[in-house]
Amino acid sequence: MCSELLNSVPDVEIDPEGTFKYVLIRVYAPQTKDGNEPSKMIVRGNARGPYHADIYDETVQKLTKLKLDTECVGGGRIQHSPQDKCIKVYGYSQGFGKADHELTASLLKIAYPEYNVTWSDDGY
16 A cells, blocks of 8 residues: 555656756655655655755645655756757755756656756755
8 A cells, every 4th residue: 555655646747948946855655564764765846946945845745645754855947948858957946955867857857768867966
């Protein structure tokens, strides 16, 4: 049940194009009988809110309804160019700190296998 619940949450949800903020979130399923707390990492990014916290709050509202806990582990920016099939991950969040861009890029590569996905610790 727990793994099914986690698997129902998409690993990546980002805007179809543009430059926008993103957050890297660990999602926790309810604790199992043996005391394990299954989890997975997800990426959420969009231009709707002016702050990283807006993206995180929007995600928390959705996942709380599924009885899933969350922890924001950092943020940054994504530059998504569908015409060039290119995604660049960089920057940081003033509120949550810098996300693990290498991990974020690996999740994006799975979601966008035909894209060139790069990351950098530079920039804001």
